[in-house]
Amino acid sequence: MDSPCIRMCALNEEDVCLGCGRMLNEITSWASYSDARRASLMADCKKRLFLLGKKTASMEKP
Template identity: 45%
Template sequence: MSSKSSDEPDPRASPCIRRCCLDDTDVCVGCGRTLGEILEWNEAGDERRRQIREQAARRVRQSAR
């Protein structure tokens, strides 16, 4: 049995929601990733992807304010 929470996303799954459009600071308005993070995604390991996903989610929450 896995100790991984069922709420935890697959670390390989991209946070992309297919609303790709970069704002003036090169942050995607759809998923919240920076252009650099988007380019890094395919080569990033699971831990780095988790960090990117957390940072992107924080940006999306902040932009909704």
């Protein structure tokens, strides 16, 4: 499975990449993960990015 990196690397204060949704330790360990672990992580990343979007949107409201 290919890396989910979209070359928009920027970590927030919780060490979550705002581009792909992986945590810093997941980024550095990606190559050692099995395909099953990577697939599971991809689901986690989608959830994180969704929640980050909701958090950002709520912070932008007056």
